[in-house]
Amino acid sequence: MIYSSLLTLLSGRMYRASVLLTSLLIVSLNADAAPRKSFEIDFDAEPEVIGDIKPAFLNFEQEPLPSVPIKEIIRRYRQLFDDTSVPEVRIDVLHRLTNLEAIYGDQKERSIEEERELYKKAIDSYEMIVGTGVYYNRIDELLYQTAKAYDFTGQYEKSLKSLEQLVGLYPNSYLAVEAQFRVGEAHFALGQYKKAEKAYKKSLVNSEDSKFYDNAMFMMGWSQFKQGHFNESGKTFINVLDRLNNQAIAQQTNLLEMKGIEGETARDTLRAMSLTFSYEKGAVAIDELLDRVGNKPYSYLLYHQLAELYLSQQRYEDSASAARAYINRFGDDSRSPMMQHSIINSYAKGGFPIKVWEEKERFVDRYGNAYLVLGAGSHSQRTESSSAGAITEANRADVAEWLRQYLDELSHYYYVSAQKAASKAKAGTNSESEKHYRKAGDYYRLLVAAFPADEKVGEYSFLAGESFYKSNNLKMAVVDYEQSAYQTGSHAFALEAGYAAILTHNEIKDGPDPQTAEGQSHRYESIALFTTRFSDDKRVPAVLNDLANEHLASKRFQDARDSSRAVIEHPLATKELKRSSWLVNGHANFELQDYSAAEHAYAMAVDLMGEQQKLIATVNERRAASIYRQGEQLVAAGDRQGGIDQFLRLGRVLPSSELRANAQYDAAVQMLELKQWRKAIVVLSRFQKEFPANPLTESIPEKLIYANLESGNKLEAAEQLVALSKKDVGSDKSRAALYQASELYAAAGVKDKSVVLLTQYVTDYPRPYDLYIEGHNTIAEYYGEKGNTKKRDLWLNKLVRADSKAGAERNARSKFLAASASMVLAQESLDRFAAAKLTLPLKKSLKKKSALLKTSVDQLQKIPEYGVAQLTTEATFKLAEVYRQLGSDIMVSERPASLNELQLEQYEILLEEQAYPFEEKAIEVHEINISRTKNGIYDNWVKESYQVLGTIVPARYLRGEKSIGHDRNIQ
Template sequence: MNLPIRLIWLLCLLASPALAQDSFRMELGRDGETIGDMRPVFLKFEARSLPDISPAEVARRYRALFQSSDEPEVRVDALNRLSNLRDRSGRDIGYSIEDEQRIYQEVLGSYESILARGSFSGRLDELLYQMAKAHALTGQSEESIERLKQLVGLYPKSGLVPEARFRMAEAAFAHGHYEEAEVHYQALLESGESGGLQAKARYMLGWSQFKQGDVAWDRAGQTFLAVLDEFLPSVDSLASIAPSSVDTIDDTFRVLAIMAARRDGPATLAEWLEGTPSRPCAYLLFDRLADFFAVNGDVEASVATNLYFVRYQPEHPHIPLFLAQVVSVWEQAGHQTRIREAKASYLARFAGDPEYSRLTGKEQSRWRTYARELAEVHYRQGTSLLEANPQGAGQAAFARAAGYYESLAARVDDAGPEFRLAGDARLQAGDYAAALANFRQSAYQTDDHAEGADAGWAGLVLLRDGLDGALNGPGFRPDLSTLSDETDRFRSRYGDDARLPGLLADIASRWLSAGQLEAALGYASAAASHGLSSTRERYVAWQVVAEARQQQGDYALAERAWQQVLQVTDSAGNGPEIRDAVTQQLATAIYRQGERAASQGQVATAVRHFQRIEPVLPNSELAISGRFDAANTLLKASELPTAIRELERFRQDFPGHRLSDRISDKLVHAYAESGQPLRAAEELLSQADTAVEPWPLRLRAAELFHQAEAWPRRNPIYSSYLATGPQVADADHHVQLQTFRHRLIEAGVDEQRLRAELVRSELASQFHSQQTLTWAARSSLALGARAAASFSAIALTAPLDAALERKHKALELARQRFLDAERLAGEQVRSESLYRRAELYRIMAQDLMASSVPAELNELEAMQYQMLLEEEAFPFEEKAIRLHSENHQRISSQGYDAWIGKSLSALAALNPGRYERAVRWMSWIPETSDDV
């Protein structure tokens, strides 16, 4: 889990040769069971370079001198030189450590003897140093330290003081006197005369501080950071670490991690680094701390440390490695949710193009791997949720998967498959607009790939489902034009796709349903002509062509298309009912051609089309209608003989068909138009025999009989109808009834009764016409004349009262008839009415005067009776004169007519003095022009 520094150290170890300058190396041990047991890795000492003479030869000479001399000074000097030679050369010179310990045990007396005499030809500081060494080698550590202290105290300027201080500090450290060790190490560092021991002293100073516990850890932290600064002063130094320094550096990182872990973790490191966060090794400190936590099973702390550094130095180039390390920690711990979250954080951190572009190639590959893994994880999660609960479950998971697929698609060379997967995930998430965009990207905006056609097809299915209402979401309201455009796009790129003909046929059907016939024809034609169309697809396509042509009114092309449909109907897997329906449509197309030809006056063509239906669809309703329409077309074209023949043949062939009920009407028309009113009337009477309402038919027949002047056939119909007592419904009906009565009166059928009915109906009706008023007025005059004749025939005989009463009633009856005539016809009959009413009074007066005197009266009584009669008659005569005079006066307003003339003749008889004169009556018409 370490960052690449470990690999760098290993390479350095393998590449660099072992140094030969070390004088000796002391292993102080590794970690104990507790923090207090921990020891630095090693203490190593280096000296100056050796001369060119062979160390073995020099050692041989010094051994000989040591063995042959009895002088303490000589023996001590020779022994010192042998030790220095071995330490500085690092070679086996035939003088082992065991030999040295034995010899030093022997020579301790010499050292003591020399010091006791106070005379030594060499340097006493070196003698003290060698004595300290001898004591150390013989196990007399206290004596050794005492000699080192003497050396430091007596010869503070000696070149051996740094090493002496170091060994004093080392001894204090070994005995657990860490405060003392810290003082010695600190003194060594502050002296500035380290003799090459400065790095080791600083390193051990840190350990001394560390071993004192938490109270000294802040000092230890700064000391160890100084150690790292010395070993790793720059970024370049991280790549060129000496193999001899690897363990020291590693141990420094280790102890810093331990201290930080025992405190506040990464916050402690940040505190120690305060003011110098850009140290080249700073990121390695956090890395080592994260490792420490991970190795000790504290996963949360390890992750927190990595994330702390991400926040601490957000622009550091190794941020991707820290985030990736978080993923690794969670993977080792087996926390799948945290693994996904960590990968998501990594992806989010470098989601932007600038951030992603700064990643190394390996890191970009990791980013893509994470994106694909998370996309697949969330897709599987969404699938599981959807299977458990189909009602919208898993949409959020699918949406997350889609986001990762989309991000991945933007950063791979072959983006097509990724966009297709993104589209599928968006579809499952219910984001249909985004799904469509992804499918389009995959199908049309990337290089060709194996899944391109499937992506394009998925987009088409998505649009189709949206159009059908199966899918509905924000920003997703596809219409048929959108689906058509997408189909065209798919056809342009994947024209050889076997699914295309079915799609084209479906689009054609949809445009047909929408009433866009040209569009429907275009797609249907493309489907029918496609080389991969199945029989079923050709069936649908030709059906659309046929229906579109039929709706366009191009029935000839529709007929040909229906024939194509009929050819593939059976092979398309349709049953007999479908074949019958297609045949019906074919027959309909032929029928429509007949209708159009008939409307355009192309009689022969229309009849031919109508008659072509029967061979296509024998005995069908349409074939029967065709024959009917053929006859009807002939009838409208006034080809009456042929029409009559076809109509009669139709009724004979289809006697029970509903259209046969209409044949009779058409035959009536044909007979009437061809000059055969009697046959037409007979046809109507035949209809009436079975009709629910026979009278309309009978009256139409009566009218035809009237036209043919077949009065004997007409009159019984009129009489029978009037006998039913029909109630007047409207003005036309009133006129019709009055016409029937008038015609019967003219024919001499029951005149008196019909005249009375005619007058009574006219007077009682609210509907009138000039003709009916005239007819009623004339009938009323005729009835009045008949009543006047009856009135005149009544003789005034005894008993006079009874006879006079009868005559008076007859007068009133006649008079009312004349008044009714005036009421009906007005000025048209007023002259006659006035004359006839006046004559009634004149006759009444005349008959009164002429009535017989009762025989039992004497002469005087008879004369009185006669005077009484004259008194009774006089008012009647006056009324007669007044009415005739009124008629006379009409000359000035109405002009002269025969009835006025008759009134003048009557006046001449009644008042000869005034009216009996020769007079010529002329009508005077004033001039209308001003020119005279």
């Protein structure tokens, strides 16, 4: 019966009861009631609104109700219905019975047939009342009850007609909404879906608070669906779900878990929508609908229910597509992992193994990283996409279970597939095998990262390393090998994982690409971890030895020393390994400047070399170098004697060492520093004899010279210098040695040898000019002292010529020496001039003397050009005197004996005439000399000029010399 839900609405809103009904009720309910009644009839009250209408206008007071059981009241109403023949009373009784049963529960004791018979009688009463047309403006209620009675008795068309009359005549009746809804129900039941839709739609107008609203909207959607209007039905169903979802939220539940009629409506709506979508484009229809109405909080249910529908229809691909469509649209939603899981199940149920594997991969790729982000692990993995918000604390457990299962299956699947591909492939690179190994490695690695507490995590890490290694991803393999060995606790694969990491590091090092500093350091750390964690493994000494050599090669000398010492002390180390490590230890200590420890290590290595003479010789050189460095360290620290002892010890311990010469040489150098001259001379002399071809021998003479000089043995030093000067002739070194040797011989009094060397010097080395010109002067002086005027004058002339050609190199000293040499040479000419006598025939002798005069004058006139003041005044004085001397010599020249007195007198006059110009010239030159006093020059030669002038011209110069207050030392 479609009307039972509205029975309570009719309480107190039916026909006006007769006084008879009221009296009967009072009697039957409370025959012994108190004088004050619990309610009374108010005949004068008129209803203002529908809500004010009361059945029979009963006015209830706040008095205690009679203590009569409800069942008894219901029984008496039934009895009244059967006994009365008044239509109004029957209908009113029927309404009251219905209200009581709705309020207090179904306490009916009659059968369906009895109930139907009851309503047949009521219909007669309804028709009689309608026929009279008198019902106090409550025709809408009467029509409603009539329709209800027709419906209950199976007269559906009459029921529909009554309802249509009600909504047509009374559209504003409080019963109109339900009546309109019932009209829709009737049309729907008759398959009249368009009319049903129209009726449902009308029932929705301004009735959102009606309890029929949700059902009406739901049925309108069905009506649209039945007409094939899928878009309209979809929108309608969405509106239903929107309302129900709000209720579900208020109840803190969801659409699928709602209780009561609302839950049934929600589930029915979802099923209806799934059918709608399945008739259209499947999941595409959902996408299009949501594009129109927007995404909904329950969007997941639309895709899920459709997928479930397809699955129940064994449409596995469609089911998977529906779930996939949700993921594509809501990839970050927390329900997307479950939808991906349902895709896998769909393909599994449909028997699509390849697609199952593909979807499992997709699950891992989509949610593996997101799971890690939530905090499960530490590795960051390769993914096609990352659904950061898809995993929450709420679904994490489910995702973890699926992820764990799929990763385990996928990693194993690809590892086995790679092995099969490798076994089938020919020699060479197998790209398919490598590709599968790479995938296996990725999945093993993600498995470890996602589930670090798994009991098999160590094995998984090892298998990840194996997978990456076999796919030629060596650097990635190292990471997982090391994780398996050192970060996953104790397990059966740890040892081999650690060793595999080392071997893989070695392959990387020996590969085509140069190893980076970071990679090299990583390798060392890996080896150190292995040798520490698995120190009792028989491979450890060899690994440590390799590590020591690696440290040495990379200049990590402290680590090399430590690693080599670990090999030396390891009980499982072989003789060969110890020998190798002693060598590394020696090299490391040598680089660390611990030369004493290096010497010891090299000695220990030699002891383990047996008869390997060539190797022994090589190591002994390193040993010698260690001793040598010890000497250097002592010298640097200020202990020169300690350094000497180490240098000399090297020669005693390893006399065949190539470093012996250097050590002996350095010992001599330090002896010189300590002024151990005699010892140094002995060592240096021995060095010259023992190592004549050694480049250091070239510097020995200098050091011997120095030592001999410091020890006072100048002649020995000079001999060394002479020998040195004969090497690399023309070099500055040779030149300086030759000059110094000459000086040493001169200082030692061996002047003859000194001059010989000096003569060689000025012959071979015109530069530097100062030494060159001084050498000429020294040689000239030497010959002067020896009385060899000829050679003296030769060297004086060379000196003058050398200075004249010196150009810009001339200096005050060279000019002085040249002027002095010129004066000496001029003096010789003056002496020859003075010695020449004027004899008869005078003309002949005068010619000769005049020639000597010219020579002297020329020489004297050049001297002032040097600008040497003291020599300039001397030259001027002597020039004047040579003129005066000639005049005087003319006057005292020999007279012819044949002259008479007169002739002699005339001859004298003639001589005076010849002598006079020379006397005048002498006066002129002397006056030039004394004129230099104006320039502050007043020396002995100027003074002498004054005196001569006083003699020659007494009237002019005997009055005394004019003093100008000059300094007689001014030159």
